[in-house]
Amino acid sequence: xxxxxxxxxxxxxxxxxxxxxxxxxxxxxxxxxxxxxxxxxxxxxxxxxxxxxxxxxxxxxxxxxxxxxxxxxxxxxxxxxxxxxxxxxxxxxxxxxxxxxxxxxxxxxxxxxxxxxxxxxxxxxxxxxxxxxxxxxxxxxxxxxxxxxxxxxxxxxxxxxxxxxxxxxxxxxxxxxxxxxxxxxxxxxxxxxxxxxxxxxxxxxxxxxxxxxxxxxxxxxxxxxxxxxxxxxxxxxxxxxxxxxxxxxxxxxxxxxxxxxxxxxxxxxxxxxxxxxxxxxxxxxxxxxxxxxxxxxxxxxxxxxxxxxxxxxxxxxxxxxxxxxxxxxxxxxxxxxxxxxxxxxxxxxxxxxxxxxxxxxxxxxxxxxxxxxxxxxxxxxxxxxxxxxxxxxxxxxxxxxxxxxxxxxxxxxxxxxxxxxxxxxxxxxxxxxxxxxxxxxxxxxxxxxxxxxxxxxxxxxxxxxxxxxxxxxxxxxxxxxxxxxxxxxxxxxxxxxxxxxxxxxxxxxxxxxxxxxxxxxxxxxxxxxxxxxxxxxxxxxxxxxxxxxxxxxxxxxxxxxxxxxxxxxxxxxxxxx
Amino acid sequence: xxxxxxxxxxxxxxxxxxxxxxxxxxxxxxxxxxxxxxxxxxxxxxxxxxxxxxxxxxxxxxxxxxxxxxxxxxxxxxxxxxxxxxxxxxxxxxxxxxxxxxxxxxxxxxxxxxxxxxxxxxxxxxxxxxxxxxxxxxxxxxxxxxxxxxxxxxxxxxxxxxxxxxxxxxxxxxxxxxxxxxxxxxxxxxxxxxxxxxxxxxxxxxxxxxxxxxxx
Numbered sequence: 001x002x003x004x005x006x007x008x009x010x011x012x013x014x015x016x017x018x019x020x021x022x023x024x025x026x027x028x029x030x031x032x033x034x035x036x037x038x039x040x041x042x043x044x045x046x047x048x049x050x051x052x053x054x055x056x057x058x059x060x061x062x063x064x065x066x067x068x069x070x071x072x073x074x075x076x077x078x079x080x081x082x083x084x085x086x087x088x089x090x091x092x093x094x095x096x097x098x099x100x101x102x103x104x105x106x107x108x109x110x111x112x113x114x115x116x117x118x119x120x121x122x123x124x125x126x127x128x129x130x131x132x133x134x135x136x137x138x139x140x141x142x143x144x145x146x147x148x149x150x151x152x153x154x155x156x157x158x159x160x161x162x163x164x165x166x167x168x169x170x171x172x173x174x175x176x177x178x179x180x181x182x183x184x185x186x187x188x189x190x191x192x193x194x195x196x197x198x199x200x201x202x203x204x205x206x207x208x209x210x211x212x213x214x215x216x217x218x219x220x221x222x223x224x225x226x227x228x229x230x231x232x233x234x235x236x237x238x239x240x241x242x243x244x245x246x247x248x249x250x251x252x253x254x255x256x257x258x259x260x261x262x263x264x265x266x267x268x269x270x271x272x273x274x275x276x277x278x279x280x281x282x283x284x285x286x287x288x289x290x291x292x293x294x295x296x297x298x299x300x301x302x303x304x305x306x307x308x309x310x311x312x313x314x315x316x317x318x319x320x321x322x323x324x325x326x327x328x329x330x331x332x333x334x335x336x337x338x339x340x341x342x343x344x345x346x347x348x349x350x351x352x353x354x355x356x357x358x359x360x361x362x363x364x365x366x367x368x369x370x371x372x373x374x375x376x377x378x379x380x381x382x383x384x385x386x387x388x389x390x391x392x393x394x395x396x397x398x399x400x401x402x403x404x405x406x407x408x409x410x411x412x413x414x415x416x417x418x419x420x421x422x423x424x425x426x427x428x429x430x431x432x433x434x435x436x437x438x439x440x441x442x443x444x445x446x447x448x449x450x451x452x453x454x455x456x457x458x459x460x461x462x463x464x465x466x467x468x469x470x471x472x473x474x475x476x477x478x479x480x481x482x483x484x485x486x487x488x489x490x491x492x493x494x495x496x497x498x499x500x501x502x503x504x505x506x507x508x509x510x511x512x513x514x515x516x517x518x519x520x521x522x523x524x525x526x527x528x529x530x531x532x533x534x535x536x537x538x539x540x541x542x543x544x545x546x547x548x549x550x551x552x553x554x555x556x557x558x559x560x561x562x563x564x565x566x567x568x569x570x571x572x573x574x575x576x577x
Numbered sequence: 578x579x580x581x582x583x584x585x586x587x588x589x590x591x592x593x594x595x596x597x598x599x600x601x602x603x604x605x606x607x608x609x610x611x612x613x614x615x616x617x618x619x620x621x622x623x624x625x626x627x628x629x630x631x632x633x634x635x636x637x638x639x640x641x642x643x644x645x646x647x648x649x650x651x652x653x654x655x656x657x658x659x660x661x662x663x664x665x666x667x668x669x670x671x672x673x674x675x676x677x678x679x680x681x682x683x684x685x686x687x688x689x690x691x692x693x694x695x696x697x698x699x700x701x702x703x704x705x706x707x708x709x710x711x712x713x714x715x716x717x718x719x720x721x722x723x724x725x726x727x728x729x730x731x732x733x734x735x736x737x738x739x740x741x742x743x744x745x746x747x748x749x750x751x752x753x754x755x756x757x758x759x760x761x762x763x764x765x766x767x768x769x770x771x772x773x774x775x776x777x778x779x780x781x782x783x784x785x786x787x788x789x790x791x792x793x
Contacts, residue, residue, distance in 0.1 A: 060769065061793055068756075071684055193776045237772070368774070404765070414659065424787075
C-alpha cells in the first residue's frame with residue numbers, strides 16, 4: 001500500500017471525514033473518493049495491511065504453540081470478554097480488542113458481551129459474511145405491531161443500493177424468489193451435500209412455509225472481472241476467514257473497498273487516532289471536525305472537514321456522540337430528541353436442535369464450506385406471529401459427518417478405537433435459531449459518571465437485557481427445531497436453549513442507539529442517516545437501525561452507507577451542507 | 578515503530594531475557610521492560626507464545642513435566658501408547674502426546690482440570706497395583722488395555738468420577754494426536770487449501786476423515 005496514504009498531523013480541511021474503517025467506514029470512504037471528494041478515514045487502531053498482516057493465516061494447527069488454543073493467562077488478563085466469541089482463537093486473537101484497554105461497565109444484574117475489533121478494517125476482517133437484504137416485512141414491522149418507531153425508509157429506497165454494493169462485494173447465493181427475503185445480485189451458490197438436498201425436499205413437503213435455502217455469503221464463488229481487477233480470486237473453501245484471506249475471497253475493507261478508495265488518490269488514512277469527540281460550531285450549527293487522542297502516545301490532534309460520517313460501529317459511534325457535548329447539546333451531539341443511546345438491540349442466538357441422519361455412508365464432501373443451510377424467518381408479519389410473543393426467527397445450520405474431534409470421548413482403547421477416529425462418522429444435521437430482539441427504550445447505553453479509559457474517554461455504561469419476548473421466542477424455537485428434525489426422520493435429536501446463560505452482544509449484531517425516524521422528536525437520524533439536528537453530520541452504521549430484523553445486518557450497513565454518501569454529496573453540491 | 582522492542586527481544590530469544598519463571602511473572606516483567614501496550618502487542622504476536630510453546634521431545638517421560646511428576650509422565654506415556662497404539666501410523670507415545678498433554682494442561686487449562694487429570698493418572702496406577710500387583714508401566718500391553726477398558730466400564734474399582742476424568746484426558750490425548758503433523762496429514766486426509774467446495778463426492782475417494790478443520 002502507498003505510504004502517502006497514511007497521515008498523522010495535518011492542517012488540511014478535507015471534504016469528508018469518515019470515522020471508522022470497518023464495513024460501513026470502508027464503503028463511505030470508497031463512495032466519497034470515487035465522487036472526487038478528498039476524504040480522511042480515521043481509525044482508532046493500528047494499520048492492518050491486506051495479506052502482509054494476516055499473521056495467523058496459512059499456518060497448520062501444529063505450527064501454533066498451543067494448537068490454536070489461547071494461553072489461559074493471556075485470556076484471563078486480556079480477553080475475558082473476547083474469548084466468548086466463536087471466532088476467537090490463537091490465529092485470530094490479534095484482531096480482537098484487548099479487554100484491558102477497552103473497559104466498559106454494565107448495570108448491576110445485567111451483562112453485555114461487547115466484541116471489539118479496533119484496527120484498520122475493523123470487524124470486516126472478522127465477520128461471518130452472511131449477507132441478506134431486509135424486506136418490506138422488516139421495514140414495516142415496527143409500524144404494524146407498535147414496537148419501536150417506524151423506519152423512515154422502505155425496501156424500494158434501498159433496493160438499487162443493495163445491488164450497487166453486492167456487485168462490488170460479491171455475494172454468493174441462489175435466486176430463491178422469497179417475499180420475506182429479496183434476492184441479491186448473486187454469484188453462484190455454494191453446493192449442497194446429498195443429505196441436505198434430501199432434507200430440503202422433505203422440509204418442503206412437511207413445512208411448505210419454511211423453505212430451506214443455501215446461506216448467502218460474501219464470498220467469491222466465481223469472481224467477476226470487477227473482482228479480479230480488485231486483486232481478488234475465487235474462494236478456496238478453507239473456511240478460516242477470520243485469520244484474514246490473502247485470496248481476497250471474502251469481502252473486507254482490505255480486500256474490496258479500501259483498494260478502490262485508495263486508487264482514486266483522494267484517500268488519506270489517519271490510523272492510531274482515537275476519536276475523543278466531535279468539534280461543534282454553535283454559530284454555524286455544523287460539525288467542524290474531530291478531536292483525536294493518539295492511540296500510542298496519548299497526544300492530541302484535530303482533523304477538519306466539511307462533512308462528517310460516523311461509521312465507528314454501533315456502540316462506538318454512540319459513545320463519541322454522547323461524549324460530544326456543548327451548550328446546545330449538553331446530553332450528546334445531535335441529541336435534541338433524548339433517544340441517543342436508547343433502543344440497543346442484538347440478535348438472540350440461543351436455541352437449536354441437532355440430530356443424526358441415518359445412511360449416506362458413501363457420501364462425503366471436499367473442502368470446508370464457509371456457509372450453510374438457512375431457513376428464513378417464517379413469522380415475518382403479524383398474522384404469522386405466535387400467540388405468546390412477537391416477531392420471528394430464522395434457522396441456520398447444515399449437515400456434516402462427525403469426526404475425531406467429536407468422537408474423542410467415545411469408549412474404546414487401542415487399534416479399533418484409533419481406526420474409528422480416522423474415519424468419517426455418521427452424518428449430523430443441526431438448526432440454530434437467529435431471532436429478532438425487540439427495540440426497547442430501557443435497553444440503553446450512557447457514559448459512566450466517573451470512569452474513563454486510558455485515552456481519557458468516559459467508559460460506556462451498558463444496561464441491556466433480554467425481555468420475555470426473546471425468552472419465549474427461544475423456547476418456541478427450540479421446540480420447533482426439534483419437531484422439524486424429528487418429523488424429517490432424524491435420530492437422537494437433541495435440543496437446547498441457552499438464553500439464560502448468555503448476555504446480549506454475542507451475536508455481534510448490536511444495532512440501534514441512534515435510530516432513524518421521520519420525527520426529530522423521537523429519533524436521531526432522518527431517512528438519509530443525516531442527524532436531524534446538524535446537516536453535515538451522518539451516522540451510517542448499525543446505530544441507525546430502528547429494528548434488528550431477523551437477518552444479519554452487515555449488507556444493510558453497506559446499502560445505508562452508500563445511499564447516505566450519495567445524498568450527502570448531492571446536498572453538498574446544492575450548498576445545503 | 579512500536580513493534581521495534583518486540584523484534585529486538587525476539588532476536589535475543591525471550592528465554593535469554595527472562596530465564597525460568599512462571600508465566601504470570603513473565604508477563605509482568607515483560608510489561609515492566611517494554612511497556613504494557615508493547616507487551617500486549619508482543620503477547621498477541623507469536624514471540625511470547627513461541628517461547629512458551631510446546632516442541633515435541635523424545636525424552637518427556639524421562640523427567641518431570643510442568644504438571645506431572647516424572648513417574649506420572651511415564652504412566653501417561655504408556656496410557657498414550659495403549660489408547661492410540663502404533664498401526665500404520667505411529668502411536669500417541671511415539672508422537673510425544675504425553676509431553677503435549679502436560680504442556681497443554683499447564684498452558685491452556687485451569688488448575689482444577691490439571692488436578693483432575695493427575696488424579697486419574699494416579700488412580701490408574703493404583704488400580705494396576707491393586708489388581709495386578711504391578712505398577713501400570715510394568716504391565717504387559719494387553720493388561721494395560723484391559724485395565725483401561727475396565728475403567729471405561731467402571732469396573733475393577735473405577736468409579737463414574739474416574740471415568741469422567743479419563744474422558745477429559747482422552748479428549749486431550751485424541752486432540753494432541755490428530756493435531757500433530759503426522760496425525761493430521763498421515764492418519765487423516767489433510768486439505769490445507771481445498772480449492773473450492775464440492776458437496777457430493779464418494780467417501781472411498783478420500784477414505785479418511787479430514788485433518789484440517791475450520792475450528793479446533
